[in-house]
Amino acid sequence: MSDANLFYKKQMLMVPNYSHQSEENLFEQFFVHHPDGLCCLNEEGCILDINPAGLALFGYQKDWVVGHDLSEFLQWTGSREDIKKEILTVMQGKKKSFQLSIRHADGHIIDMAVSVIPHWSLGQVIGVLGIFRDVSQENQISRELRSIRSRLSAMLESLEMVMWSVNLIKDEILFCSSGVERLVGYTSEELVLSKDLWRSIFHPEDDWLREQLVDSVRQGNKSKIIHRVFHKNGSVRFMATHGVPVFDEGGNLIRMDGLSYDMTEYILKEQELGNERKKFYTVLELIPDPIVIHHEGQLDYLNPAACQLFGVVNEKARTQSVFSYCSPDARDFLASEMQQLVSSGNTHSFVKHELVLLRSDGTEFIGETTCKLFYENNHPAIVTLIRDVTERRQQYDYLARVAYVCPLTQLPNRNRFLSIVEETMRSTVKNMEFAVLMLNIDRFKYVNDSFGYSFGDSVIREVADRLSRIVASNGVVARMGGDEFGILFESESQAFSAANRILKQFETPLTVQGKAVYLTLSMGLAAYPRDGEESEGLLKHADVALYAAKEAGGNCLRRYQSLTHSSWLDNIQLDAEMRKALEQQEFVLYYQPKIDMRTRRIVAMEALLRWVRGDGKSIPPSRFITLAEQTGFIVNLGEFAMREACRQMMEWRARGLQDVKVSVNVSIKQFLHANMLEQVQQTLSAVDMPPSLLDIEITESVLMQNQRDLVSILKHLLKLGVDISIDDFGTGYSSFGYLREFMPSSIKIDQSFIHRMKDDWREQAIVSTLVQMAHNLHLNVVAEGVETEEQLEILQTLGCDVLQGFYFSPPVSSERMNRMLLEEGYID
Missing domain, CATH: 3.30.70.270 (Reverse transcriptase/Diguanylate cyclase domain)
Incomplete structure (x- = not known):
């Protein structure tokens, strides 16, 4: 008999003059006033009656429920026939309990806990009685608990932590989360079922730590230990275990809850770090340079060399501030630099300074400090190498005085x-x-x-x-x-x-x-x-x-x-344009051939600088060369001319033309403002040009300035294999004293003598004397400015070696010179 029927049958027996009528009255009272929802169903599943608590659950009026099939109110996927089968089972005396969902009148779904029992009347089962209770809130709480447990379990799994509970009275595991298997190799079921297993996995030497944990928790304290355990595979693992006491409502200690997680990798790294730290400090001990380590201005370590430098012992120094070894003027600066270094977090760069430092006896010295940030136990520290550079600084100051x-x-x-x-x-x-x-x-x-x-x-x-x-x-x-x-x-x-x-x-x-x-x-x-x-x-x-x-x-x-204002502005503008022109490659080289007197063939050529603007307008060399000399830009132009001339010579060689010597004019400014010897060597090396193909032309006026230095450079150039020619020979500075110190390869007789030879016998005599003197010194003679047949005949009579001038060719472009060389058959 069902619980409900038993209840109301007992009530019947207590009623005086018990009768069937009184039974029906009592059941009606029981039905109407029962706190749970009750409804009577016939064998077809039709609702015959429903109590007020049931109507409240359904949210309908009674006449909207009575006479309707129960399936109309259910939120399920079954059929009416399924309900009839269940009712018939109950009417045979079997109780049914389950959960289902009912649609409320306003449309929302209610979770119901349902018990179905036989409905007796006059000793017969006439239907079934359904008892309904709203469990929506309980289910929601259960779902939330399951969600919390799931999230907690996932979190513990992700953190590789294990949650557990221990009965402190019986000293046995009550619960253990699933992650324990990854930690120690045993499943949670194995640990819970075996009373002694959780104790036996503790390393024997660390069992006292387990007892310490338990004793501390029994005293009502939270406690943590780091200990060793045996993995199921026999390996030893390090573990951190946290335990907390749990009390019942009466304040009695009932169990210990806790977390455990693997510390093996961390401990091993700590041990490795400790070994490395020992090695590190051992190396520092052996380094001959003074080294100190400090953090937040507090000295942590000084190696023996640093102790000797400052005149202290390591133990004493470690109790002092790093600033106590700096001069007062350097302390604020050092503090600021240290703060910037730590704030930057840059552990890759080195920071160098020179500071006035103090020894323990108060004497000052100049120290070169090289600082580097590093982290020790996640705390920033600074390692500093110190060198006493007092003597070096004194030498530097002396050299600075000399330099200035x-x-x-x-x-x-x-x-x-x-x-x-x-x-x-x-x-x-x-x-x-x-x-x-x-x-x-x-x-x-x-x-x-x-x-x-x-x-x-x-x-x-x-x-x-x-x-x-x-x-x-x-x-x-x-x-x-x-x-x-x-x-x-x-x-x-x-x-x-x-x-x-x-x-x-x-x-x-x-x-x-x-x-x-x-x-x-x-x-x-x-x-x-x-x-x-x-x-x-x-x-x-x-x-x-x-x-x-x-x-x-x-x-x-x-x-x-x-x-004059206009002249100066012109020069300023021309100077700017000239510098820009070099960048925009407006400067080009023209070449004027030098002709052998005997063969009348080209034996060399002079490279002459020309400026052709982007608009096609040419600037006369007399205009820009003079200005370049004044401003010093002649150095840049000279470097370009030599570099381009050598490049062009090697280009012609690559095309199969025979080698021809090229002459390049060099200004005094180039000798004074550049390493001429190094420049020539680099230029020749860059294009792989033989030095014998380069002829450097300088004027006598160049030799008259800084003669001693220039003669030395010229001698080195000759030794390198480069030819040196004296241009404008015999003009202006007619002192030949330099020929005692330096012998050029050839001389060039200035064109002013050549132009006046025909009309002035004295000019012709001068040229004759210069030629004879050059030949006596075994020098080649080049006559420049040859423009007429008469001049050619005179120079031939005088025995001049090489001729240059408009009679043979004006300066021409590299393309025109290339054709001239081809026309004369200069093909290897």
């Missing part, structure tokens, strides 16, 4: 003067001005030629002393190089006044080694900011003014602004 001071005059040299000008520009108040005066001794070369270089050096010293006395504290005097000086004045008016005093004072001769030496000076003046807002530009403009003074005959002053 002229050893002959003890005046600032060009580099120092340039830096002083730049410093003055930076410190000059807006709208303030200053001036630069450039000076050059007129015809100083003759002093060296006449009395020797030692005497010339003495003259330079005397000039420097006199200039320093004249200028006194009103300016800065510097020796720019050679016989050139520079003076910086606070104002243009000071510069003018001093220049006039200088010109006046040098009317009085200098006394050098007992000799009276009369000198004059050429001077150029440029003012800041009017004549230039950059140091190099300002000095260049003062040089331009100086050259103007020399062109005016010397012994005078020229101001940069005294140049």
Whole structure:
């Protein structure tokens, strides 16, 4: 008999004068007032009656439910026949309990726990009684719990953690999450079913840790241990285990819950790191350079070399701040640099500084520090290598003085003067001005030629002393190089006044080694900011003014602004265009052939620079070469000309043409501003050109300047295999003294002699003398500027070796020269 029927049958027996009528009344009371939903069904599944609690669950009025089939209210996939089968089973005396879903009147679904029992009346089963209870909330809670457990399990799985519970009374496992198998090789079922297994997997030497964990938790504390366990495969694993006490409602300890996770890899790495750390510090002990390690300004370690450097022992030093070994002036800087290094997190770069450091006895020394950031136990630390560079710094300071001071005059040299000008520009108040005066001794070369270089050096010293006395504290005097000086004045008016005093004072001769030496000076003046807002530009403009003074005959002053405005603007514009033209490849080489007198065939050619603008307009060489000489751009043009000439020669060789020597003109500026020997070697090497195919032409005027240095370079070029020709031979500087020191390959007789030979017997005699002298010295003679048949005949009579001029060919393009060589059969 069902629980419900038993309940109400017992109630019947308690009713006085029990009868069938009283049974029906009591059942009705039971049916109406029961807190759960009740409904009576016939064997067809039709609802015969439903109590108020049931109507509340369904949400319908009674007449909308009674008489309807139960299946109409169910949210399921079964049929009416399925319900009838279940009802018949219950009517045979079997109780049924299950869950199903019912549609509420408002459409939402309700989860119901249903019990179906036989419905007895007058001792017979007349149908079934359904008892309904809303379990939607319980189901929702269950689903959420399952979801939480699932997420927790997934999280523990992903973290490779195991969750467990231990009965502290029986000292046995109550629960263990599935991840334990990956941790120790045993399944959770094996650990739960075996009472002793969880204890036996502890390493015997670590069993005391397990007892410590249990004792601590029994005292109501959370506890953690790191211990070893035996894996099922026999290997030993390291594990971290956390335990927490769990109490019942009465505050009684009932179990220990906890988490465990694998620490093997971490422990092994820690052990490996410890071994590496030992090796690391062992190596530091052996390094002869001082090394310190510090973090957050606190010293952690000093190797023996560092202890010796600072005069401390490691143990004592480790209690001190790194700043205690820095001079007070260096501490703020060092703190800032350390903070920046740590903040950057850059463990790859090295940071170098020179700091004034302190030994333990308070003495100072200059230390070169090389710092590198690294991380130890996830904490930033800095390892610093220190070298005592006190002596090196002293040597550097000495060399710096030498680098910035002229050893002959003890005046600032060009580099120092340039830096002083730049410093003055930076410190000059807006709208303030200053001036630069450039000076050059007129015809100083003759002093060296006449009395020797030692005497010339003495003259330079005397000039420097006199200039320093004249200028006194009103300016800065510097020796720019050679016989050139520079003076910086606070104002243009000071510069003018001093220049006039200088010109006046040098009317009085200098006394050098007992000799009276009369000198004059050429001077150029440029003012800041009017004549230039950059140091190099300002000095260049003062040089331009100086050259103007020399062109005016010397012994005078020229101001940069005294140049005609239009002429200067033209030069400025042309200079800019010239530099741009080199970048845009507007400069080309033309070639003028040199003809052998006997065979009348081309034996060499001279490379001549031409400027053809993009618009096709040509700029005369006399216009841009002079300007390039003044501005120093001739160095760039000269390098281009030599490089292009050599490239062209090797291109013709590659085409199968016979080798022909090429002559390239070299300016004095190239010798003064570049390593000429290295440049020639690099140029020849770049195109694999034999040195014998290159002829460098220099003028006699070049040899008259810096003769000693130039002769040395020229000798090295000759030794390399390059030919040297003296251009414009016999003009201007008619001193042949240099031939005692240096013997060129050939000379070129200036065309001015060639042009006047026909009409002036004296010119012809000069040419004849030059040819005979050259031949006596075993030199080849080249006559340039040959334009007529008469000139050719005279030169042939005089025995000239090689001819060059418009009579044979003007300078032509490389394409035209290529055709000329082909026409003359210059094919290997």
